[in-house]
Amino acid sequence: MALPKHFFGLFALLLCLSSLYAAQPPSFAPKYSWGLALSTQEGALPAESLVYVRYGADNGKEYSTILSLREGGRATLYTNTGVSWAEISYDDEKTPALDAVWNGSLESAEQQKIIRLPSVGEVAGVLSYQNGSAAAYVPVELSCSDGVERSAITGESGAFSFSRVRAGKCIASATADGIAVQEEFPLAMGQFVNLGLMPKKNDFTPIIAALGITALCALVLVMLLFKKPGEQGSQGEKRARMAKPKVEKMPTQRQLDLLSTLDEKEKSIVNYAIHHFPAAVRVSRIRRDLLIPKTSLTRTLAALERKQFLKVEKVGARQFAQLHEFFKGNALP
Amino acid sequence: MEKGMKGAAFAIFALACALLLVLGIGVAYAASGNTDAACSVFPELSLEKGAISSGPGRVATVKISVKGMQGQSCGLQAYGVDFTNGFDGKDFVLAIKGSQERNLFYLKPGETKTFEGLVGIPPETAAKNYTLQVTAYPESDHWKQASKNFDLEVGAQDAADAYWSTQLQIGWNLVPNAPYLGIYGCPDINTGYRYSAYKGDYITLNRYGAVFSVAPFEQDVANENYGGLFVFSTKRCTLESRVPSDTLRDAQVSLRDGQLLSIPPAWNGQTAGKLVQSCMEQSKNPSDAVELKAWDANNQKWTSLPLNQQLKNGEVVRALANFDCTLSLENRVN
Numbered sequence: 020m021a022l023p024k025h026f027f028g029l030f031a032l033l034l035c036l037s038s039l040y041a042a043q044p045p046s047f048a049p050k051y052s053w054g055l056a057l058s059t060q061e062g063a064l065p066a067e068s069l070v071y072v073r074y075g076a077d078n079g080k081e082y083s084t085i086l087s088l089r090e091g092g093r094a095t096l097y098t099n100t101g102v103s104w105a106e107i108s109y110d111d112e113k114t115p116a117l118d119a120v121w122n123g124s125l126e127s128a129e130q131q132k133i134i135r136l137p138s139v140g141e142v143a144g145v146l147s148y149q150n151g152s153a154a155a156y157v158p159v160e161l162s163c164s165d166g167v168e169r170s171a172i173t174g175e176s177g178a179f180s181f182s183r184v185r186a187g188k189c190i191a192s193a194t195a196d197g198i199a200v201q202e203e204f205p206l207a208m209g210q211f212v213n214l215g216l217m218p219k220k221n222d223f224t225p226i227i228a229a230l231g232i233t234a235l236c237a238l239v240l241v242m243l244l245f246k247k248p249g250e251q252g253s254q255g256e257k258r259a260r261m262a263k264p265k266v267e268k269m270p271t272q273r274q275l276d277l278l279s280t281l282d283e284k285e286k287s288i289v290n291y292a293i294h295h296f297p298a299a300v301r302v303s304r305i306r307r308d309l310l311i312p313k314t315s316l317t318r319t320l321a322a323l324e325r326k327q328f329l330k331v332e333k334v335g336a337r338q339f340a341q342l343h344e345f346f347k348g349n350a351l352p
Numbered sequence: 353m354e355k356g357m358k359g360a361a362f363a364i365f366a367l368a369c370a371l372l373l374v375l376g377i378g379v380a381y382a383a384s385g386n387t388d389a390a391c392s393v394f395p396e397l398s399l400e401k402g403a404i405s406s407g408p409g410r411v412a413t414v415k416i417s418v419k420g421m422q423g424q425s426c427g428l429q430a431y432g433v434d435f436t437n438g439f440d441g442k443d444f445v446l447a448i449k450g451s452q453e454r455n456l457f458y459l460k461p462g463e464t465k466t467f468e469g470l471v472g473i474p475p476e477t478a479a480k481n482y483t484l485q486v487t488a489y490p491e492s493d494h495w496k497q498a499s500k501n502f503d504l505e506v507g508a509q510d511a512a513d514a515y516w517s518t519q520l521q522i523g524w525n526l527v528p529n530a531p532y533l534g535i536y537g538c539p540d541i542n543t544g545y546r547y548s549a550y551k552g553d554y555i556t557l558n559r560y561g562a563v564f565s566v567a568p569f570e571q572d573v574a575n576e577n578y579g580g581l582f583v584f585s586t587k588r589c590t591l592e593s594r595v596p597s598d599t600l601r602d603a604q605v606s607l608r609d610g611q612l613l614s615i616p617p618a619w620n621g622q623t624a625g626k627l628v629q630s631c632m633e634q635s636k637n638p639s640d641a642v643e644l645k646a647w648d649a650n651n652q653k654w655t656s657l658p659l660n661q662q663l664k665n666g667e668v669v670r671a672l673a674n675f676d677c678t679l680s681l682e683n684r685v686n
Contacts (some may be wrong), residue, residue, distance in 0.1 A: 042584070043545070044545045044582035045582070045652075045654065047553075047554070047612075048670075049654070067523070069523075085584060086523070087521075087522050087523025087524070094652065097654065283539065310543075310586065312452070315452055318453055322454075
């Protein structure tokens, strides 16, 4: 029973070591300054938006930094060495997923490089068998407008995910129970699409549904025609019948009370999850957006899980956090 | 014969691996300790002093000791120690040095660990007596907490204090710093980067309450700890410090191989050229040179610093000399 604690400690140590490679400030005595002008399909990236830059130096090392853009999407990247490759990603905090990402070579430091970052989004979902059980360890294919065929294997819970998917029209497909299932959907810039894939045998559902609706309409018509006057309920009763169940806007008073028990860092993470609700947010994204060190975030998330504010789930190699049922108020602790 | 040697070597290697594994499991088990209720006991908490005094903008320190009181059979137990928000805690910026989160640690039975509590006194704090509280508890049962209060006497603002204030832009910003200097504002910023000529790269400083201190995995070099910090801000806010007159007493900085120079109050109004000249007077070779640059946070760019530009108290400039050049932060540059 004692071992896992220490394995967790080892894991925390590894996380700590990896945090050494966090984004660095502008080079102290740069030999090169790379002028960049960044845009997406929607035009120049807004002033003061932040882009994350990873690059490979001539010496074989990898570096990363964050750039704060100025008017026209302009920024200067300072480096001590030549740059053999670079990856620039843009993440608008208003959208649930990474918005645009570019990979390539910066070529010459002498002139400003105009870069149009291709728009991306994120796709995740669950593949189930016909009986509703999870389809574990099954390949799922994704093909989008960039023509790249991607493949992922579902996890134990049938979950799969694809990140940095080129925005546009996409088709997700898989085979479960020996039946092919396919779903076509549009993916917008920074969008997070959650799919539920389930194969259907002899799918007469649309016909049955159409017949059902026709029968229901006929029944309502007959009832209206033959209804005696006075049998009609009051307008109030009718409104009550038609009313949708009341959904309180988040955060509710109960949630605010619960939030008041947290410290500022915990609060900011939960508020971030509320902001993106009902989507699950990637833990790496929380770290990047809220600028929380990895070790500290891991600990804080563990505390929030324990307190039943958030639940953290692993999908493939990625961790997602979303509001816990207890905090949402849908279930008892 | 050779085959036999190989076999023996393999057997020794396998045995060593097995021994290491057994040893690892043993250490892990011993380290985990016993989590029985009987081992969840109140720790012994003691403070170095019952009362401390300081002034607005300063950082007071208090030594906190925690002793593990569990029985011998319990082995290592996890404990936590922290300031609480009780009494006047909310009025101050409180932290334990070395811990940015809940401060958790392991104690053997009877073992004592000492921590440095940092009490940041915001510049606008009124002069009067305050009460602060520290709590230690076993991780397995937070209710078994030992608490100690201490008095903090905050005096009046010292008129001799200098003032450093930096309006942060969205992106990278340079902020002046000195050892144990209280930096207030922008609570979201919890990391700073200082250039270390010794390392030839930036080193990371963690923010513990009101103090930026070198992260545990970095090497602290004494003559570099007056260097300014690069901080990344995602919003506009102001970082400010009161600089007591003794903070920069006898402070010497070396510009050899580079320094992010926090301009001290004594240099206010002096020109960049005067700084270069003072450095060049220590030069021995014609190839020696000093280069000054400023970080333009508005445009997120390095810009060159004209020699006739007047330096301002609290600004940070990038100074790079290729020879030994040492300047005093306490006095005006001659």
